[in-house]
Amino acid sequence: MGNSKYKFNFEPISNNLTDFEKKLLYLEQIRYIENPDNFYKETAYLKNVDGKLSYFYLFSKIKSNNFNPGSGYLTHGFGFYRGSFHGQMIRGLINYCNLDNCSVILDPFCGSGTTLIEANLLGFNSIGIDINPIACLNSKIKTDLLDCNIDNLLKDNKKYFNPAFFDDHIIDFTDFKELLKCDIKDLFYLFIFLRAISTEFRFSIDRKTSFKRIYHKLANVLKLYNNLKKRINLNLGKTNLFFSDCLTELKNLNTNSVDAIITSPPYVDLIDYIQEDLTPINYLFKKKEIELLKIKSIGNKFKNVLLTEKLYWNKINLFLKESVRILKPNKYFILIINNYKNMKNLYERLLYTNGFFIERVLKRDVVNIKKRNNTEFVYFLKSQI
Numbered sequence: 001m002g003n004s005k006y007k008f009n010f011e012p013i014s015n016n017l018t019d020f021e022k023k024l025l026y027l028e029q030i031r032y033i034e035n036p037d038n039f040y041k042e043t044a045y046l047k048n049v050d051g052k053l054s055y056f057y058l059f060s061k062i063k064s065n066n067f068n069p070g071s072g073y074l075t076h077g078f079g080f081y082r083g084s085f086h087g088q089m090i091r092g093l094i095n096y097c098n099l100d101n102c103s104v105i106l107d108p109f110c111g112s113g114t115t116l117i118e119a120n121l122l123g124f125n126s127i128g129i130d131i132n133p134i135a136c137l138n139s140k141i142k143t144d145l146l147d148c149n150i151d152n153l154l155k156d157n158k159k160y161f162n163p164a165f166f167d168d169h170i171i172d173f174t175d176f177k178e179l180l181k182c183d184i185k186d187l188f189y190l191f192i193f194l195r196a197i198s199t200e201f202r203f204s205i206d207r208k209t210s211f212k213r214i215y216h217k218l219a220n221v222l223k224l225y226n227n228l229k230k231r232i233n234l235n236l237g238k239t240n241l242f243f244s245d246c247l248t249e250l251k252n253l254n255t256n257s258v259d260a261i262i263t264s265p266p267y268v269d270l271i272d273y274i275q276e277d278l279t280p281i282n283y284l285f286k287k288k289e290i291e292l293l294k295i296k297s298i299g300n301k302f303k304n305v306l307l308t309e310k311l312y313w314n315k316i317n318l319f320l321k322e323s324v325r326i327l328k329p330n331k332y333f334i335l336i337i338n339n340y341k342n343m344k345n346l347y348e349r350l351l352y353t354n355g356f357f358i359e360r361v362l363k364r365d366v367v368n369i370k371k372r373n374n375t376e377f378v379y380f381l382k383s384q385i
């Protein structure tokens with residue numbers, strides 16, 4: 001940094017940071033001024049700080065896939081989810097929020113749990129809500145595994161390798177909320193099993209073979225992470241997860257109770273998240289229950305296009321109303337959207353009428369899974385009072 005009082009030595013995590021990442025790096029350096037001793041534990045964009053390797057750099061070396069350099073590390077890479085966040089970006093955004101130790105971070109559309117994982121890795125407690133049960137299972141596994149006894153998880157596990165085990169045992173639960181309270185060991189192997197039946201359906205690889213492959217990949221990451229945890233001092237936060245419609249669940253949160261909201265909402269008539277995960281959902285739910293999940297999903301398509309759009313904006317309006325109520329004064333709501341169907345302007349209008357002001361908007365160019373260029377907008381919002 002230019003100011004000699006705050007001079008410190010650092011090396012960026014990559015020489016190819018995008019303009020967006022350079023901006024976030026610049027913004028997160030404010031953290032260094034306030035907390036120089038811990039900055040190497042928090043930074044998302046530096047490889048080392050004053051001679052110490054950053055935690056992010058150490059995490060980024062532990063991966064189960066190599067798709068994306070700033071994502072897929074630790075448990076982030078344990079399951080593909082459409083529209084998921086970039087872990088490194090969320091880390092940078094949390095740093096920007098300038099939170100103190102006992103802060104709580106909320107993601108009301110938590111999907112596969114990216115916000116929750118990064119919050120926990122940075123020592124913050126988090127709240128996640130999603131209407132898709134497989135998203136909730138993803139989030140549950142990915143956050144709980146960060147802080148569980150890995151040796152215990154990976155030993156005495158022979159029974160789970162028999163696919164009939166799940167037919168006989170786990171399916172006893174009729175209530176998915178109860179299922180999420182199961183022992184993390186049962187849930188971990190159920191998660192692998194559900195991934196294996198999806199692979200069987202999509203690629204015709206039998207579930208037993210897939211199960212073994214997936215298990216070995218994930219176990220390898222967990223073992224490396226376990227070794228790393230013994231070398232560094234990680235102070236992990238915890239996640240409170242709700243399998244629910246966020247419009248219902250947000251009403252249960254107290255006014256001024258949340259220190260940051262970081263989220264990206266579903267879009268109108270773009271991705272049908274329940275349909276995307278239909279194979280594992282079919283395994284766990286009855287047809288009637290699945291229909292109900294679809295109806296409660298925001299952005300769900302109805303035959304009447306106008307009704308689809310009207311319902312979407314009504315629900316987004318309610319979501320913003322609750323968000324401004326539960327967010328503490330002077331704290332950040334970070335909303336990440338793209339400009340699908342020119343909805344950016346309407347979002348801005350609703351943000352304003354619900355009492356938010358836009359402190360800053362950053363543009364982020366992304367290449368999606370189909371290698372198409374896309375632009376996301378990251379809104380830094382605070383309440384007007």
Ligand SMILES: C[S@@+](CC[C@H](N)C(=O)[O-])C[C@H]1O[C@@H](n2cnc3c(N)ncnc32)[C@H](O)[C@@H]1O
Pocket residue numbers: 081082083084085086108109110111112113114115129130131132135244245246247263264265266273274296297298299
């Ligand atoms: C863009 S995705 C979020 C992805 C997430 N940021 C991640 O990193 O994986 C939007 C999510 O909103 C969820 N969703 C849709 N309607 C919902 C509702 N009424 N309540 C809670 N979640 C809902 C979808 O299931 C989907 O997981």
